[in-house]
Amino acid sequence: MKKIIIFGTGGNCIDILDSIQDINKEKLTYECVGFLDDNKAVWGKSLYGVEVLGPLCKAEEFKNTCYFVNGIGSVSNYFKKEKIIAKSKVPLSRFETIIHPSANVSNMASIGKGTVILQSATIAANASISNHVIILPNSVVSHDSIINDFSCITGGVCISGGVVIGESCYLGTNSSIMNNVKIGRNSLIGMGSVVLENVKENSIMVGDPARILRKLNNKNE
Template sequence: MEVEKQGLLIFPYNGNAVEALDCIGDSYRFIGFVDDTPEKMGVTPQGHSVLGREAFSKYPEAFVLAVPGSPSSYKSRKEIINNLGLRDDCFARVIHPAARVSPLASIGSNVLIMAGVVITSNAVIGSHVCILPNTVVHHDVTVGDWTLIGSNVTIAGNTVVAENCYVGSGSTVMNGLRIKSGALIGLGSNVIRDVEQDSRVVGNPAKILG
């Protein structure tokens, strides 16, 4: 007899959430999106429900994937997710079937890993992390909690990306560097030196903005 899949709610209804649908595979039974914006409530053009936060109590056994954040709002991710008031064991881990994660890597909770991502030996991916398609995280890299990593990013070995960072799509981070908490790396940057806390860098080679 087939066992019913665990239900999944995705918060909020944004671009990351829509892309997450492609990553679920056979792991979960998607229930719907959860959002705080009244204008988004109802049914999406694709036929998926958009519910309010009451869904968390309506479906108490469901797992939750929380994927808020963008280049302009990434620093608020920790506060937004904590304000959901959910237990740590409520959060899902969603890894696209076409991603390749080393059995020697460590992956936290509330993590979304999209198609084509490669995570190699001894990498440590914290909790509440999103990694977009076709990114490569090499050996012995640490990615801290609450961090967003764009698509087609390469993070070379022994690098540490601290908590609550944003690494823009198409960027490359050289081996052995330290990207400190709250930092933003702009699109297509080539990072060849450490990035200080809360700073913003962009370019080839990446330089501080503002």
């Protein structure tokens, strides 16, 4: 079995652990040896029988013996995900792609390294999912759409055909993206929003139809 370590201890990280356990029910594939998290309060604790081994920088100690998957990336820090992963100094080749057994992924889709696809998500033909993307339960990525590195697609999102999602974007729960729309990097789409037009980078969009709420302050990146 591959030894695997999960970055983070939040909700997405527990969902990843749950997916690993479901994968193992079908075929023993992974041994989850621990979590890594910069929050000192959780070091040494056990979450669902798996120990929190220490901070992200400790990944270097395991990078020749373990594989990794990232669960860090919330509405408050989604635009920092690339830097968080870089901090670990783990090469892309050591990141594992986790796909829940209930996810429906087309044989004609491409899935990058370190990407996570959770329960009942659908990835259609010719869709391209890049590296370190997380797709939460019941979301749909339609044909010919592209999701670039480090983006987070939360639960129940509907991405129509031919959409391009830029790097480090966050699509809120039950949001919908019209076909052929392009969303610029570092943008956030609020929950339940309906995006009908292209979105410039660093934008926070809300509503039906979605309107810009404000621009992300680049100093926060």
